[in-house]
Amino acid sequence: MSTAKTASTFWRAAGMSYLQYLNKSASTVRMALKEPAKRKALTYEKFGYQKAVWKDGVQGEKVVVGIVQ
Amino acid sequence: MTLNFSLPHETIYAGAEVSQVIIPGEAGEYGVTVNHVPIISQLQPGVLQIIHEDGGGETEKYFVAGGYALTHENSVTDVTCPEAVKLDDIDPDAVSKNYDTAKTAHASAELGSLAQAEAQIEMETNKAMGAAIGLTLA
Numbered sequence: 001m002s003t004a005k006t007a008s009t010f011w012r013a014a015g016m017s018y019l020q021y022l023n024k025s026a027s028t029v030r031m032a033l034k035e036p037a038k039r040k041a042l043t044y045e046k047f048g049y050q051k052a053v054w055k056d057g058v059q060g061e062k063v064v065v066g067i068v069q
Numbered sequence: 070m071t072l073n074f075s076l077p078h079e080t081i082y083a084g085a086e087v088s089q090v091i092i093p094g095e096a097g098e099y100g101v102t103v104n105h106v107p108i109i110s111q112l113q114p115g116v117l118q119i120i121h122e123d124g125g126g127e128t129e130k131y132f133v134a135g136g137y138a139l140t141h142e143n144s145v146t147d148v149t150c151p152e153a154v155k156l157d158d159i160d161p162d163a164v165s166k167n168y169d170t171a172k173t174a175h176a177s178a179e180l181g182s183l184a185q186a187e188a189q190i191e192m193e194t195n196k197a198m199g200a201a202i203g204l205t206l207a
Contacts, residue, residue, distance in 0.1 A: 021190060022136070031163065031167055032198055033154060033163070044164055
């Protein structure tokens with residue numbers, strides 16, 4: 001993914017996507033919580049994506065997507 | 070007006086009738102009541118305030134980490150955030166400590182690097198959390 005020559009925000013200029021920026025912000029909030037809210041919130045930190053291409057009504061092979069940009 | 074407030078892992082309000090919602094928009098804080106002009110705004114880390122119709126107009130506050138708020142023509146407002154927490158769940162000592170750690174990391178990171186951007190996000194979010202719970206972080 002190419003970065004714009006003049007990025008509008010500091011995070012875009014550093015090569016981050018909006019999703020990465022948003023998730024970093026959410027992560028920062030979770031790190032500052034009291035127990036037991038923190039323990040519960042940290043379970044939401046990890047998530048992953050799988051991608052599969054459908055063809056002729058048949059789902060193709062599932063591929064793990066490393067990072068969402 | 071109707072409020073839909075959801076997070077990826079939880080729906081906090083779906084079709085709730087409220088009196089007013091005060092939203093921490095990127096361009097500034099604004100309040101939405103019935104018949105508000107349709108608006109889409111990106112949120113900054115800050116406090117979302119929900120003023121309920123009954124219960125004597127009680128105000129419920131959440132600290133949101135960002136997201137989007139859309140107000141439609143029919144006075145329905147959708148707020149979606151990656152994370153929202155009650156102010157009581159925020160630990161002031163952790164906020165203060167994490168802010169200081171991020172500030173140090175920001176100062177020592179290379180200008181324009183990913184590490185510096187991440188440190189800046191941490192600083193800004195912790196500063197906003199501090200402001201929400203009455204802590205002034207410089």
